[in-house]
Amino acid sequence: MPAKAGDKQRQGQSGPSGGKPAPPKPAKPAYKRRDEDVSTEAVEVVDEAGNILVKPPDQLELTEAELKEEITRVLTANNPQAPQNIIRYSFKDGLYKPISHVDQMAIHFSLNGNLIPKDSDEGRRQSIKLSTAAEKAPVETSATAPEEAAIKDEERTEDTQAAGEGKAEESGTAEAAEAADAEEPPPPAVKERKLANQFNFIDRPSWTPKYPVRDRACQSEPTPCKTLSDDINQWVIHDAYVEELRKREESKEKEKPKAQSDEINKISKAARIVERMVNQNTFDGIAQDFKYFEDESDEFRDQKGTLLPLWKFCYKGTRRLAVTAISWNPKYKDLFAVGYGSYNFMNQGKGMLLLYTMKNPSFPEYIFRTESGIMCLDFHNDYPYLVAVGFYDGNVAIYNLKKATSQPSYKSNANSGKHTEPVWQVKWQKDDMDNNLNFFSVSSDGRIVSWTLVKNELVHTDIIKLSVEGTTMQGSEELQLQTLGCGTSFDFHKKIDYLFLVGTEDGKIYKCSKCYSSQFLDVFEAHNMAVDSVSWNPYHSKVFISCSSDWTVKIWDHTIRTPMFVFDLNSAVGDVAWSPYSSTVFAAVTTDGKAHVFDLNVNKYEALCTQLVVNKMKSRITHIQFNPVYPVVVIGGERGFVVTLKLSPNLRKMPKEKKGQEVKKGPEVEIPKLDKLLNLVREPENKTEE
Amino acid sequence: MADTGEGKKEESDYKRLHSFPLIRHTDMPEEMRVEAMELCVTACEKYATNNESAAKMIKEMMDKKFGSSWHVVIGEAFGFEITHEVKNLLYMFFGGSLAVCVWKCS
Numbered sequence: 001m002p003a004k005a006g007d008k009q010r011q012g013q014s015g016p017s018g019g020k021p022a023p024p025k026p027a028k029p030a031y032k033r034r035d036e037d038v039s040t041e042a043v044e045v046v047d048e049a050g051n052i053l054v055k056p057p058d059q060l061e062l063t064e065a066e067l068k069e070e071i072t073r074v075l076t077a078n079n080p081q082a083p084q085n086i087i088r089y090s091f092k093d094g095l096y097k098p099i100s101h102v103d104q105m106a107i108h109f110s111l112n113g114n115l116i117p118k119d120s121d122e123g124r125r126q127s128i129k130l131s132t133a134a135e136k137a138p139v140e141t142s143a144t145a146p147e148e149a150a151i152k153d154e155e156r157t158e159d160t161q162a163a164g165e166g167k168a169e170e171s172g173t174a175e176a177a178e179a180a181d182a183e184e185p186p187p188p189a190v191k192e193r194k195l196a197n198q199f200n201f202i203d204r205p206s207w208t209p210k211y212p213v214r215d216r217a218c219q220s221e222p223t224p225c226k227t228l229s230d231d232i233n234q235w236v237i238h239d240a241y242v243e244e245l246r247k248r249e250e251s252k253e254k255e256k257p258k259a260q261s262d263e264i265n266k267i268s269k270a271a272r273i274v275e276r277m278v279n280q281n282t283f284d285g286i287a288q289d290f291k292y293f294e295d296e297s298d299e300f301r302d303q304k305g306t307l308l309p310l311w312k313f314c315y316k317g318t319r320r321l322a323v324t325a326i327s328w329n330p331k332y333k334d335l336f337a338v339g340y341g342s343y344n345f346m347n348q349g350k351g352m353l354l355l356y357t358m359k360n361p362s363f364p365e366y367i368f369r370t371e372s373g374i375m376c377l378d379f380h381n382d383y384p385y386l387v388a389v390g391f392y393d394g395n396v397a398i399y400n401l402k403k404a405t406s407q408p409s410y411k412s413n414a415n416s417g418k419h420t421e422p423v424w425q426v427k428w429q430k431d432d433m434d435n436n437l438n439f440f441s442v443s444s445d446g447r448i449v450s451w452t453l454v455k456n457e458l459v460h461t462d463i464i465k466l467s468v469e470g471t472t473m474q475g476s477e478e479l480q481l482q483t484l485g486c487g488t489s490f491d492f493h494k495k496i497d498y499l500f501l502v503g504t505e506d507g508k509i510y511k512c513s514k515c516y517s518s519q520f521l522d523v524f525e526a527h528n529m530a531v532d533s534v535s536w537n538p539y540h541s542k543v544f545i546s547c548s549s550d551w552t553v554k555i556w557d558h559t560i561r562t563p564m565f566v567f568d569l570n571s572a573v574g575d576v577a578w579s580p581y582s583s584t585v586f587a588a589v590t591t592d593g594k595a596h597v598f599d600l601n602v603n604k605y606e607a608l609c610t611q612l613v614v615n616k617m618k619s620r621i622t623h624i625q626f627n628p629v630y631p632v633v634v635i636g637g638e639r640g641f642v643v644t645l646k647l648s649p650n651l652r653k654m655p656k657e658k659k660g661q662e663v664k665k666g667p668e669v670e671i672p673k674l675d676k677l678l679n680l681v682r683e684p685e686n687k688t689e690e
Numbered sequence: 691m692a693d694t695g696e697g698k699k700e701e702s703d704y705k706r707l708h709s710f711p712l713i714r715h716t717d718m719p720e721e722m723r724v725e726a727m728e729l730c731v732t733a734c735e736k737y738a739t740n741n742e743s744a745a746k747m748i749k750e751m752m753d754k755k756f757g758s759s760w761h762v763v764i765g766e767a768f769g770f771e772i773t774h775e776v777k778n779l780l781y782m783f784f785g786g787s788l789a790v791c792v793w794k795c796s
Binding site: 227231 | 772773783795
């Protein structure tokens with residue numbers, strides 16, 4: 001309405017001075033109604049103030065009463081366009097319900113503001129920023145700020161007359177700040193001090209590398225189990241005990257009869273006797289000869305004698321083996337042991353040890369087979385069932401005849417110090433101080449070793465090493481080389497225990513003592529070739545005999561370096577042996593198959609008997625041994641045969657018995673007998689004592 | 691009277707004769723068996739009147755020597771069905787009327 005508009009203008013002019021505009025009341029209806037009472041035609045009316053009012057033609061005409069009527073109009077904040085009767089379905093109640101509260105707010109304009117409270121962190125921060133940036137353009141901001149504030153105020157008062165806000169100043173400054181912010185360029189980046197507090201922190205996460213995991217599981221096997229079920233009562237226990245007792249008694253009974261398991265074994269003893277009887281019957285002639293025959297033709301033979309062949313012992317296993325050792329048993333005078341082996345270096349085979357008795361010439365009493373050829377053997381004087389044996393491979397062994405095994409009871413081996421060369425001779429010694437059996441052995445490796453049986457083991461001790469030139473140390477200072485001589489035979493003195501002789505391969509004979517291991521007592525340049533046998537005289541304590549492959553047999557006095565007697569036998573001499581009954585009788589065998597028997601008492605230069613023992617010229621005789629009791633010699637040869645021969649009376653001459661004296665005279669007779677002989681040979685100055 | 695006297699004498703004789711430890715069944719190795727047997731004899735002789743104490747003693751000693759866990763039954767008449775670890779069972783008689791069964795099973 002133009003009139004109303006004019007009123008408003010008037011009030012607007014008086015606004016700045018008044019300050020608060022009064023709410024425009026429709027309180028001046030007087031003018032207006034009057035204006036409107038007029039007819040529809042536009043009639044100009046002048047009102048009180050002198051203004052010219054124009055009445056529109058279609059103005060409502062009202063009576064004066066109506067014109068004076070006060071109509072109250074109320075302004076509410078309700079949104080006239082908001083719906084007033086919204087009905088909504090309520091799922092909770094399950095029926096349509098009117099919504100009580102309808103949203104009356106109509107948003108005309110929204111703007112996301114960026115006002116920050118001054119006291120907040122960000123506000124403070126920004127104010128600091130501003131203060132530092134204000135150094136650059138402080139004037140402009142201060143100048144523009146109040147101007148804009150003034151302009152803003154004016155605009156705002158005009159616009160918000162009805163609103164009447166009381167916080168003009170505050171909002172003004174806020175707006176001013178906002179304007180200043182908006183208009184000013186953003187201040188340059190300033191380094192400000194960081195305020196640290198519990199809300200102002202920086203997260204810095206980091207992640208260690210994650211190691212992959214692997215599952216490993218293991219399960220042990222369950223322990224093996226078994227089930228057992230049983231039921232016991234008193235009678236079960238009783239039965240068990242009875243059964244057990246019965247079993248025990250039975251086993252006891254079984255133990256008693258053990259020996260006679262074999263039928264033959266039951267009559268073994270009887271069988272043996274019968275066998276011997278048969279043999280005796282078979283070889284009856286020989287047996288008779290052995291016992292009773294005395295060759296009467298000896299009287300005509302001018303002191304020469306003969307050897308009467310008696311039994312021949314052969315065993316089929318020994319055909320290819322040579323007899324390498326013979327020894328009579330000290331206790332059983334008819335039992336002798338023969339060792340078989342081979343002298344042939346190239347053809348070494350197994351060996352055998354047979355024990356024959358003269359009562360049974362057809363089969364040996366004991367048979368032992370050995371791996372290596374036997375080279376020597378010896379019976380123990382006190383224990384006639386122990387035989388010491390030396391082998392070609394250097395071992396020594398002890399056989400126990402009482403035991404039924406075919407293996408030696410004790411045997412040396414490479415660990416226990418066997419010889420590295422064939423063992424040429426073994427001899428039992430007296431028991432040592434601990435009553436242990438011991439024996440000596442001599443071998444081509446130059447060692448003389450004493451073997452002691454300690455606690456079922458053979459323990460060896462080197463007694464002496466044979467070295468060339470009679471001394472053991474040889475060679476340069478650093479090298480202690482010992483060229484060792486090869487011992488081929490030895491013999492221990494019957495009376496003087498420590499004294500023994502060793503014959504070597506190069507023909508020397510060393511006189512040694514058990515006490516001295518590095519020095520010899522004496523050296524005899526005996527032969528030109530190997531000394532095959534050396535033997536002390538059983539009666540005379542100074543005399544010994546040696547034989548060699550250089551065809552000679554020599555008799556020595558150990559105090560004199562030269563031999564007493566030398567005998568040349570025209571063939572290599574295999575063995576020589578003193579007779580047990582006379583100190584002047586000895587026998588020798590040569591490789592041409594002959595046996596020679598000498599009696600120095602009768603003939604100093606020639607053999608009393610030279611007899612071909614072996615038929616075949618090829619095979620040689622290797623050993624000879626006198627029987628300690630009977631006038632019998634055993635001769636063994638290369639082809640494995642063994643013969644016994646009886647000595648004819650001429651060979652067994654005893655000194656004539658004087659009447660009134662004892663029949664048999666032992667050493668006392670023999671020694672002077674030999675001495676006499678020796679004295680003839682020796683030079684008169686060297687008289688020896690007895 | 692004489693009869694009963696003789697009967698008693700026989701009984702005591704029988705007891706004496708049958709009192710040695712007699713192994714009924716075992717699969718233990720030699721030394722374990724010997725040890726276990728001696729242990730049982732000792733325990734039974736010590737606790738002649740009380741089987742439980744004897745069993746307790748045997749079980750504890752066996753546990754100590756050969757590891758857990760052992761089980762022991764001593765009695766004069768019983769039936770049983772047991773599962774035992776192989777080579778760990780001893781079943782023997784002793785004293786003419788006692789039976790001892792010792793086995794290991796964890």
